[in-house]
Amino acid sequence: MTLPVPAGEVRRGSVPPHLPMPRTLMANDLSLRIVIVDESPVRAAILEEGLKEAGFLNVLRITGRTNLLERIYAIDPDVILIDLEDPSRDTIEQMFQVSREVKRPIAMFVDQTDSKTIEDAIEAGVASYVVDGLRKDRVKPILETTISRFRAFARLKAELEEAKNQLEERKVVDRAKTILMKMKGIDEEAAYGLLRRTAMNEKKRIADIAQSIITAAELLR
Structure with a gap:
């Protein structure tokens, strides 16, 4: 009708x-x-x-x-x-x-x-x-x-939004790796391994852990 x-x-x-x-x-x-x-x-x-x-x-x-x-x-x-x-x-x-x-x-x-x-x-x-x-x-x-x-x-x-999000997360992870490498005097592989282990232990995404590191580093400037 x-x-x-x-x-x-x-x-x-x-x-x-x-x-x-x-x-x-x-x-x-x-x-x-x-x-x-x-x-x-x-x-x-x-x-x-x-x-x-x-x-x-x-x-x-x-x-x-x-x-x-x-x-x-x-x-x-x-x-x-x-x-x-x-x-x-x-x-x-x-x-x-x-x-x-x-x-x-x-x-x-x-x-x-x-x-x-x-x-x-x-x-x-x-x-x-x-x-x-x-x-x-x-x-x-x-x-x-x-x-x-x-x-x-x-x-x-x-699909485009997912690709964009992945790119942004990759940038965040790369930035967090750089911070860890400078703070701890470790190489890129070790920095990523630290991010990955922390994410597994805290049951969080690597990108979330990376963002937390970036935020903490900015507060400590």
């Missing part, structure tokens, strides 16, 4: 400042909570019918752009479909802001665009930017692509 969500339904301050982490999404999960953002009842009906024929019944529609983020927060959707028939630049920027904030798979439908707007959409994290493609029979494959791209991007982001 598709239900509209009126603009005045959510009070400011009544929703969290961000959405919880998204659950693991599968395109064949018919229980997905899908939100359609569309001011045109006719165009929204195309999306709704396409979702209905694909078996998705947990669909809500948001009309109007007032308090848009708050209303999306209140629904906590799994996927967001945004349709912009002939949007102004301000409207597009607002929708890009939604994409940056909510961290959910987003497909955006527009009738016309330019290369700069496409680049901005990618930068904002829009998973699918569909130009002149609002047709009922395309809704399901676009939904599947949107979820797939979102998951791939999330994996890549997690």
Whole structure:
């Protein structure tokens, strides 16, 4: 059943400042909570019918752009479909802001665009930017692509974050080794061995022990 969500339904301050982490999404999960953002009842009906024929019944529609983020927060959707028939630049920027904030798979439908707007959409994290493609029979494959791209991007982001953390931890460990080498007159291998033994004895990560050494050394300057 598709239900509209009126603009005045959510009070400011009544929703969290961000959405919880998204659950693991599968395109064949018919229980997905899908939100359609569309001011045109006719165009929204195309999306709704396409979702209905694909078996998705947990669909809500948001009309109007007032308090848009708050209303999306209140629904906590799994996927967001945004349709912009002939949007102004301000409207597009607002929708890009939604994409940056909510961290959910987003497909955006527009009738016309330019290369700069496409680049901005990618930068904002829009998973699918569909130009002149609002047709009922395309809704399901676009939904599947949107979820797939979102998951791939999330994996890549997690891998990059992990690599960044590992690099930072390596710098911390190297700095702690240098401190130990100077303080105790030992070589690098011995300094690392001391860090490792201390971490094992205290049941902590080597990086945590290294950070403690750095902090203590800074206090003793």
